[in-house]
Amino acid sequence: MNIIQKHICRCLIQKCNSGNVPLSFVPARQATVLNWLLDKHRKSQLSQQPEKEDDIEQETIMVPRDYKYLYPEFLPPANYRHRDRIREKLERQDMFCRRTMIEVPEFYVGSILAVNVADTYAPSKNTRFVGLCISRENDGLRTNFILRNHIDGNGIEIKYDMYSPLLQSIEVLKLEKRLDDELFYLRDCPPEYSTIQFDMEPIHLPTGSAVPLNTIKVPLGPRPWDKKWDIKNFKGLQPSNRVLGKRAAIRLERSAKPWEEHDLMKQYRENINDEDVETVLKEVVLKTKKKSTKSQRRQ
Amino acid sequence: MASRSPLVCASNCLQNILFRDAFTISRVLTCYQPVRYRKRSSRHPEWFVRRRVKSFDEGLTQENKQFIKDLTVEQYKNKPSPLKEEPLERGEWDLRTRRTGVLALKIGVIPQWRKDGTKIETTLLQIIDNHVIRYSPPEKFAQSAGWKPWWGRKYGSVVVGALSCEPHLFSKEYNNLFTEAGVPPKRKMTRFLVSPNAAIQPGLPLTAMHFRVGDYIDAQAKTIDYGFQGVVKRHGMKGGPASHGGTKWHRRMGGTGGGGNMAGIWKGKKMPGHMGADWNFAKGLRILRINTKYNVLYVTGTTPGGNHCYVRIMDTCLPNRRREIQNEPPMPTFYPEDVTDQIQEEYIDETLFDFKEPSIEYIDEESNK
Numbered sequence: 297m298n299i300i301q302k303h304i305c306r307c308l309i310q311k312c313n314s315g316n317v318p319l320s321f322v323p324a325r326q327a328t329v330l331n332w333l334l335d336k337h338r339k340s341q342l343s344q345q346p347e348k349e350d351d352i353e354q355e356t357i358m359v360p361r362d363y364k365y366l367y368p369e370f371l372p373p374a375n376y377r378h379r380d381r382i383r384e385k386l387e388r389q390d391m392f393c394r395r396t397m398i399e400v401p402e403f404y405v406g407s408i409l410a411v412n413v414a415d416t417y418a419p420s421k422n423t424r425f426v427g428l429c430i431s432r433e434n435d436g437l438r439t440n441f442i443l444r445n446h447i448d449g450n451g452i453e454i455k456y457d458m459y460s461p462l463l464q465s466i467e468v469l470k471l472e473k474r475l476d477d478e479l480f481y482l483r484d485c486p487p488e489y490s491t492i493q494f495d496m497e498p499i500h501l502p503t504g505s506a507v508p509l510n511t512i513k514v515p516l517g518p519r520p521w522d523k524k525w526d527i528k529n530f531k532g533l534q535p536s537n538r539v540l541g542k543r544a545a546i547r548l549e550r551s552a553k554p555w556e557e558h559d560l561m562k563q564y565r566e567n568i569n570d571e572d573v574e575t576v577l578k579e580v581v582l583k584t585k586k587k588s589t590k591s592q593r594r595q
Numbered sequence: 596m597a598s599r600s601p602l603v604c605a606s607n608c609l610q611n612i613l614f615r616d617a618f619t620i621s622r623v624l625t626c627y628q629p630v631r632y633r634k635r636s637s638r639h640p641e642w643f644v645r646r647r648v649k650s651f652d653e654g655l656t657q658e659n660k661q662f663i664k665d666l667t668v669e670q671y672k673n674k675p676s677p678l679k680e681e682p683l684e685r686g687e688w689d690l691r692t693r694r695t696g697v698l699a700l701k702i703g704v705i706p707q708w709r710k711d712g713t714k715i716e717t718t719l720l721q722i723i724d725n726h727v728i729r730y731s732p733p734e735k736f737a738q739s740a741g742w743k744p745w746w747g748r749k750y751g752s753v754v755v756g757a758l759s760c761e762p763h764l765f766s767k768e769y770n771n772l773f774t775e776a777g778v779p780p781k782r783k784m785t786r787f788l789v790s791p792n793a794a795i796q797p798g799l800p801l802t803a804m805h806f807r808v809g810d811y812i813d814a815q816a817k818t819i820d821y822g823f824q825g826v827v828k829r830h831g832m833k834g835g836p837a838s839h840g841g842t843k844w845h846r847r848m849g850g851t852g853g854g855g856n857m858a859g860i861w862k863g864k865k866m867p868g869h870m871g872a873d874w875n876f877a878k879g880l881r882i883l884r885i886n887t888k889y890n891v892l893y894v895t896g897t898t899p900g901g902n903h904c905y906v907r908i909m910d911t912c913l914p915n916r917r918r919e920i921q922n923e924p925p926m927p928t929f930y931p932e933d934v935t936d937q938i939q940e941e942y943i944d945e946t947l948f949d950f951k952e953p954s955i956e957y958i959d960e961e962s963n964k
Contacts, residue, residue, distance in 0.1 A: 343758075345724075347889075390950045397950075397953050
């Protein structure tokens with residue numbers, strides 16, 4: 297069995313999770329239960345308490361197109377081995393409960409945030425940190441984001457769990473996007489590109505405007521660097537003065553992958569199917585009707 | 596088996612009615628006792644019952660298939676349940692009792708927070724459609740195939756099944772194992788040792804309410820199968836250097852023994868081989884949260900095995916944890932008649948943060964004074 301056949305098998309299993317598609321192949325013998333088989337058992341009439349079907353699946357709710365990017369942490373991971381319908385549902389319930397207590401605003405990598413956290417070691421039992429969001433990772437209750445700032449000659453990065461009960465408030469001071477999904481290269485850039493004043497006043501956007509894209513190109517500082525940023529093909533970095541050797545030049549060539557946006561198989565592998573996205577986002581629309589202040593601005 | 600008459604062999608129903616306590620009916624008794632050496636063989640044990648039959652295409656239409664499905668559901672609903680007979684006496688709990696366990700499925704690992712703000716990992720275990728299928732008292736259990744002499748006559752055995760299926764998937768012999776309990780055939784079964792005061796009636800459903808919030812449990816499951824692995828992954832040996840002249844010496848084992856008097860490779864030397872797919876315990880896990888709607892337990896830490904693997908859950912055997920129990924657990928299992936008020940959808944431990952509450956704030960005690 298070559299790699300492509302194996303891959304097709306995996307995709308078929310993934311597809312079978314949602315509907316009653318008959319399996320045309322026999323999967324390898326394993327100690328675990330497959331997703332589609334488990335769901336069949338949960339709903340089967342032979343069981344003691346058969347699970348009732350969700351009302352949300354039958355309801356006709358229009359999901360706004362940008363909700364996929366507004367609430368990325370509600371979408372489960374694409375790997376079917378880590379997925380489970382009930383676990384995702386229970387996890388989402390907790391997330392909605394937490395969102396009623398604290399307002400989680402719309403923000404992206406590149407936005408400037410101010411976060412209040414309960415802290416036993418602070419004299420006032422509460423600390424406020426302002427910084428630039430340089431990454432946003434994971435999904436579900438595991439979601440976290442990193443804020444970076446430059447204070448007293450030191451670069452400081454703090455990672456926050458978005459659904460931690462210690463978070464008191466999240467405030468967006470400046471809403472914008474950057475050219476890259478991760479801004480870890482700011483560690484080796486001059487400090488003025490990651491210094492933000494703590495008394496910065498929030499900048500409000502006019503109603504109905506789109507999220508602005510910051511097209512700034514940052515220069516790299518002197519070497520040594522944390523990583524070889526100049527051969528990783530970042531869009532938000534200025535080309536460095538370093539003279540590339542033979543090996544580095546080859547790596548720079550390899551890191552540019554212009555075909556990836558046309559790679560349908562890669563997109564399929566890294567995203568869950570559209571039916572699952574809809575069922576998740578319908579729930580999000582219903583639960584977040586009341587306090588969608590920012591999303592109203594964009595509609 | 597040789598003395599079986601051909602008439603009896605022809606109809607399995609007759610077997611069940613006439614020779615229930617004789618040798619003809621096979622008893623599913625599996626041994627999960629961990630051993631020092633690996634027990635892997637392609638031969639089945641004596642008590643094994645052939646589970647699957649060779650499937651063949653009957654050429655049924657979709658409507659006919661649906662009709663058969665509906666018929667089986669109706670049959671099992673109207674089947675006379677053994678629970679309507681006189682129930683067994685319910686014993687009283689003491690420190691030495693062993694209750695039955697349940698057979699759950701691991702459905703994932705998610706973080707939760709304590710009330711003091713610390714983050715912990717919890718494993719979610721769902722109990723789907725569990726039923727007691729057979730109980731054998733100690734005297735009867737001692738005669739069966741799976742019994743070990745060092746257990747003595749202290750324990751009886753309980754067979755628990757999970758995930759009910761349609762009977763036409765399995766062989767007649769396998770389906771007949773479930774006639775005593777009056778439930779549809781199960782996809783998976785396990786056996787638990789129980790003390791005589793925790794005797795339990797076949798046919799009883801087991802739910803998440805078998806345990807309480809704050810209880811300590813042991814979870815037993817098969818670890819992830821890694822196949823044949825080298826010494827670096829299997830035993831965590833160091834291997835060799837990546838550079839500095841290391842030729843063909845990156846992930847190797849090193850020396851296997853000394854010379855002289857004790858020369859040769861000793862028994863039990865750590866070497867490459869099969870890794871994983873082995874029974875393993877996680878003991879003393881605390882139940883932090885119970886969801887009764889979906890029958891899900893939230894348990895501290897992680898249990899062995901991958902996602903969607905079967906997990907055997909039982910009361911913990913750790914003596915210090917057992918002594919912490921203040922109220923008696925439900926004996927032999929939870930009956931809905933015992934509780935006067937309605938069962939809540941969710942039970943949460945005192946130490947665990949409830950997401951419906953407002954966020955945690957530390958109080959400055961010095962300034963209050």
